[in-house]
Amino acid sequence: MEQIRKDTANKKYRKYCKKAGLDVRFHFHTLRHTFASHLAINGVSIYFIQKILGHQSIETTARIYAHLQPEPLVHAVKQLGY
Secondary structure: OOOOOOOHHHHHHHHHHHHHOOOOOOOHHHHHHHHHHHHHHHHOOHHHHHHHHHHOHHHHHHHHHHHHHHHHHHHHHHOOOO
């Protein structure tokens, strides 16, 4: 599979945003962040999100997306059976 250069993707994204009348202040990277946020909100583990995004450190992924996953914490505490 051929990779698209980052600057090419940004230019095409901006072009189509303008064409669609969308706010061009958002960048192509915004789509990546939105994608990862939806993964987190839907319960995908931080570990898998890290791997999908290619972050070197799990701490980076956790710092950005862990707050979107309150449910796993509730589930973990309920395992105690209190």
